[in-house]
Amino acid sequence: MKAKITLKDIARELEVSISTVSKALKNSEEISRDTKEKIQAFAKLYNYKPNNIAISLKNKRTKNIGVVIPAIVHHFFTTVIRGIEKYANAKGYNVIVCLSEESFDKEVINMEMLANGSIDGFIMSLSSETQQKEDYNHLKEVTEQGIPVVLFDRITNEIDCDKVVIDDQLGAYMATKKLIEQGRKKIALITTDDYLSVSKARTEGYRKALLESELEINEARILKLSTMEVDEKSIRNFFNTQEVDAVLCVNEIFTVFSMRLVQEKGLSIPKDISFIGFTDGLLSKYANPSLTVVAQHGEKMGEISAQMLIDKVESDDGEERFQTKILEPTLVIRDSTFN
Amino acid sequence: MKAKITLKDIARELEVSISTVSKALKNSEEISRDTKEKIQAFAKLYNYKPNNIAISLKNKRTKNIGVVIPAIVHHFFTTVIRGIEKYANAKGYNVIVCLSEESFDKEVINMEMLANGSIDGFIMSLSSETQQKEDYNHLKEVTEQGIPVVLFDRITNEIDCDKVVIDDQLGAYMATKKLIEQGRKKIALITTDDYLSVSKARTEGYRKALLESELEINEARILKLSTMEVDEKSIRNFFNTQEVDAVLCVNEIFTVFSMRLVQEKGLSIPKDISFIGFTDGLLSKYANPSLTVVAQHGEKMGEISAQMLIDKVESDDGEERFQTKILEPTLVIRDSTFN
DNA sequence: ATATAGAACGAAAACGGTTTCGTGTTAATA
DNA sequence: TATTAACACGAAACCGTTTTCGTTCTATAT
CATH class of the missing domain: 3.40.50.2300 (Response regulator)
Incomplete structure (x- = not known):
């Protein structure tokens, strides 16, 4: 079992400082050709990959997005996830999926778990219980903390955030x-x-x-x-x-x-x-x-949701302008009606 | 927008050290009654929640598990995810879902993304392309790094790890x-x-x-x-x-x-x-x-996979003993056959 | 009065990176 | 020869925690 190698390891081995290693691996102009080549070769040899967690802590950005949906054993929601994954992955984001199972409490717990630094933003569809109770405090708290939220399909007007629905x-x-x-x-x-x-x-x-x-x-x-x-x-x-x-x-x-x-x-x-x-x-x-x-x-809905969310996450937060995208539904004619 | 409060903020505000705040919030015996109460009250008032990322970095444990599956628009896989979620959530873990879309390359990329600290272990089902190519180096690398892996449904004997399948x-x-x-x-x-x-x-x-x-x-x-x-x-x-x-x-x-x-x-x-x-x-x-x-x-399969994985993750890694759980399939008789 | 133990707290290292700001060396310029 | 600029690198702070190891102070025992 060869454990992951760190900057510190490389620095020790090559008798340079950690900063030098870090810079060399980013191809910084500050570092000489020779040193860079040496360090890069060593890093490649030992398959160095920076630790995501450390970078997240430093950048205050996780490159994770949280998706909270009522159920997953539903074709519609799986297609949405697929769309989200597609766009998010292309942008280098990972998708953390949480299921509320139509329960208000689970929805709240899941959001709280994720809101403490695990994700950069939420994409969600409300549980039926939440829509029934009309209690959106968990959403309010999250948005007040400055965490971007995109609501899709099952949305509410009580919350100011981006939204995606079909008409x-x-x-x-x-x-x-x-x-x-x-x-x-x-x-x-x-x-x-x-x-x-x-x-x-x-x-x-x-x-x-x-x-x-x-x-x-x-x-x-x-x-x-x-x-x-x-x-x-x-x-x-x-x-x-x-x-x-x-x-x-x-x-x-x-x-x-x-x-x-x-x-x-x-x-x-x-x-x-x-x-x-x-x-x-x-x-x-x-x-x-x-x-x-x-x-x-659903897939398009997922892609658009992901796009809106990532735009917000990566924007410099100048203004708070929220939009609601309304997709046009399509009638797919098959055999349960006439043509 | 009230940003998240940190230990440092509390320490500054209450004119104590960060260590004292940390200990007080964990109800350490080291801290006096008075100080603890004061700090705890303050923390509750400002809704302090520790930052998951910082804790992950410290503990080298993310409480995230990575699930890599070929597709999500498949009933079987969604039921598995549901089972995984159920068990994992109960244990305080989050589930990061990645789709290989039956592609070898995507499977590799997804695993690499997650393997750099984002997760404590993998639960996965191989993409068809992977099974076709019979190239399992990405799995080998991960297991060699000491990251636990549980394979389900679409498995391979080339990799030493826990497995769950039906017969x-x-x-x-x-x-x-x-x-x-x-x-x-x-x-x-x-x-x-x-x-x-x-x-x-x-x-x-x-x-x-x-x-x-x-x-x-x-x-x-x-x-x-x-x-x-x-x-x-x-x-x-x-x-x-x-x-x-x-x-x-x-x-x-x-x-x-x-x-x-x-x-x-x-x-x-x-x-x-x-x-x-x-x-x-x-x-x-x-x-x-x-x-x-x-x-x-599928749901049971997911639960068992999650259980096996979390057991490994939380064990003190004494020995490397892998098991393969074989579930019994059941015949559900309906109307496309006689009774 | 002195040694000692315990209570209550703080300093600092550590996790693994990034980044700013020195600093020492060398070479070019006046 | 003295000054300066460029180059190449290192020290240290920082992200937010946890935790070990002091340290200070007070109270008790001798």
């Missing part, structure tokens, strides 16, 4: 419009409680499209699930009591699950009933029939 | 046996090239089961895809030329894609043909019909 309302609006164009009249919406910022916006888009088309908004056709898990009983009951010819769901899982229920009842998709979901993940592509969805462009 | 051979064996028991005679295998350790093991399990049951092994019934992406043409061609009554696939995606193809041909699942896949993910649960799969227990 959820527009997405739902586009989807609903599409269904209306195809002659659907009784369009259902399966969503979660309004405390989730995205669900709320999507519900608004749905309503807007119906209003515009002078279709009645039948509240009974809006199913609000209190949890993000598939509440089989509620969904089953919904389809047993409501007669609908199209369904918009706020995620993939609700969609494929609903499709199965109506297929069991002998309905044909999209002949008798159409479906549109949110999130262009594996399920959408491989479901049977494949799903028409509102794509959220 | 892939057994998984494939169990699955194949199940199909045989149900009267299937012409069982196909859709896999990837053998350089992937897991694919190789699964192929062996498949062969073993057939041999045991004295069924012929028809090499034409084994489809080896050169990439992990869905090679639509090859798969389509395979089903057009081969007559089979059951299919074992090494992942979910191959399975659902194949199911669709045969469904298009008018076959009924599982009446005419059965399917079993690997990985108990969303696709399996929500496919139509739902998938019978060999569950890999």
